[in-house]
Amino acid sequence: MPLSKENVIAQANAACKNTLMETLEIEVVDYGDDFLVARMPVNSRVHQPDGVLHGGATAALAESVGSFASHIFIDTEKFFVRGIEISANHLKSIREGFVYAKATFVHKGRTTQLLDIKVTDEDNNLISVCKLSTISLPKQG
Numbered sequence: 001m002p003l004s005k006e007n008v009i010a011q012a013n014a015a016c017k018n019t020l021m022e023t024l025e026i027e028v029v030d031y032g033d034d035f036l037v038a039r040m041p042v043n044s045r046v047h048q049p050d051g052v053l054h055g056g057a058t059a060a061l062a063e064s065v066g067s068f069a070s071h072i073f074i075d076t077e078k079f080f081v082r083g084i085e086i087s088a089n090h091l092k093s094i095r096e097g098f099v100y101a102k103a104t105f106v107h108k109g110r111t112t113q114l115l116d117i118k119v120t121d122e123d124n125n126l127i128s129v130c131k132l133s134t135i136s137l138p139k140q141g
Contacts, residue, residue: 005031012036012068021064024057028068029100036069037102042094052093058119058128059088061101066115066132069103073113079136084112088130097122103132111136 003011012028020026024046030037038061040046046057063083070081100120107114112135119128 008072012072020060024060026061026064028065030102031072035102035104036065036072037100038065038068039098039100041098042096047095052095053099053127055088055090055128058090058099059086059130061099062086062088062103062117062119062128062130063132065101066103066117066130067134069105069115070113070134070136073105073108074136078139080139081113081134081136083132084135085133086130088128090128092121092125092127094121094127099127101130106131 008031009028016022016026024040026038026040028036028038040057040061042053046054048054063086067081067083074081101117103115103117105113106116112133115132117130117132118126119130120126
């Protein structure tokens with residue numbers, strides 16, 4: 001029986017305890033059949049020295065939401081997911097508020113997955129465009 005949207009979001013957020021995602025205050029906020037959305041506050045904790053969102057924090061948000069998306073759509077009893085490559089093009093800076101990362105699949109293969117991740121601000125302005133490749137590897141019995 002598939003999990004409800006609320007259960008998927010709750011489980012994803014519970015998995016963030018004592019991780020980088022908790023440190024960056026990344027929170028999964030939406031989920032559907034082919035996407036996952038997470039948000040992160042933009043404040044001094046994720047700023048560059050000149051007071052704008054650090055590209056590394058943006059990449060961490062994108063990899064987190066993309067890896068969660070891959071994880072949700074595989075059989076986690078048999079496989080685990082690892083990110084193998086990420087790219088990010090930063091298009092606009094932001095100083096405060098929230099950024100939202102929406103991960104959607106470009107390719108959902110048995111072994112490798114490719115995700116498109118759009119990072120936007122609260123007004124839906126495009127901040128960054130990211131691509132994440134993940135790999136599903138069999139767990140050892």
